[in-house]
Amino acid sequence: MNNIAAKSYHLPIQKKLIGLSAVIFTGLIAFLLFFYISFSGSLKNEIKAQSKHLTESASGMVSYFYDLSTTGQLSDEDAKKYAMGALKRSTYSGDGYFWISGLDGEILLQPYKPELVGLSLLDWQYPDGTTPFRNIDREIRQGGGWVNYLWSKNDSLKQYPKIAYVSYFSPWDWLIGTGIYLDDMEKNVFLTVVKASGILLFGFVLFIGSAIVIVNFVVNQLSEQSVRDTLTKLYTKRFLEEVIPGMLENAKRNNRTLAAVFMDIDHFKDVNDSYGHDCGDKVLQKIAQVMLENTRSGDYCIRYGGDEFVIIGPCDDDKNVIAVVERIREEVATLVFSHLDIDFKVTLSAGIALYEDHHDSFDETLIQADMKLYQAKKMGRNCVVA
């Protein structure tokens, strides 16, 4: 039954929530795009800075061996040999390595392609005739700088664009460098950004999902409260109007009919007058409880107004309905209320009508049930007329 209520009351809020999520989602995609562009730029710079830092550290290592030679602890030749050995072993990030060449372009150290040692880089030409290492010394002599060139990977002959930071170790006229393949860098940047975006997206989905669950819960609670009578917690007359079309449809689909029961407490005015309004309220609450306890989950118990109640529920014929209403009437009649040590009892009258003729409007059934209630009152009250 709550589904029907949800259908009637939640739709606009849910639509707004979906709209809001769509706007936030579009915003997030735009943000991720912006994030990708700016973050990938700074990540590339970071990778380049790391490469520069590595080359400078390698120069520092070479410098250490050079110092040993100047203090006479190592011969110049041994110092160079040990420095080269140290750099040869200094690989990083899996396949990162350092190379050394002389100022004349001669390759002195190439850990992954030792066959190149002794060859000169200066005359090395690309198919377009350019010589990438010819200008190295000019820039590098200032201390260090970036060089772009093509170089094959360890496991293939194909050449890939590479960028290397090269520093100049002047005492030995050595150029020390370590390079990064641009496609590897792009791949690393892409993977890092994708991971970061994935985390952001996951966070967003989690946030929106929780927001939808919480809002749905709050909306359910609020709409449930808005259709409940505050005193008896039964549904209100307004809710009856909302729920009837759906109930009629269900009844038709299941080849059943709907019963309408009108109930009214007998001489309730006297209860108020004799025992006070608060005591009257307690009577109303107790009778509502008896109604709820005696009806099924598909039935709707409604406080129609004042001391008047309505029950609507699917049924096949009036026998079961009469039995249920009689049970409620009898149970109410046995209740003993007390006020300032005075015990009193109340009774109620009821009228039952079925929607069996499938009139155009259910209002007619309600009017009939109300008329039957009137008859019950006329017949002396504390009875059910069907």
Ligand SMILES: Nc1nc2c(ncn2[C@@H]2O[C@H](COP(=O)(O)OP(=O)(O)OP(=O)(O)O)[C@@H](O)[C@H]2O)c(=O)[nH]1
């Ligand atoms: N305590 C209390 N009384 C209410 C409430 N709403 C309506 N009433 C009272 O319920 C009484 C309804 O009385 P009536 O409909 O005139 O008739 P009755 O006294 O029940 O007599 P019959 O219906 O003819 O048996 C009135 O006195 C209203 O003031 C409420 O929320 N709390």
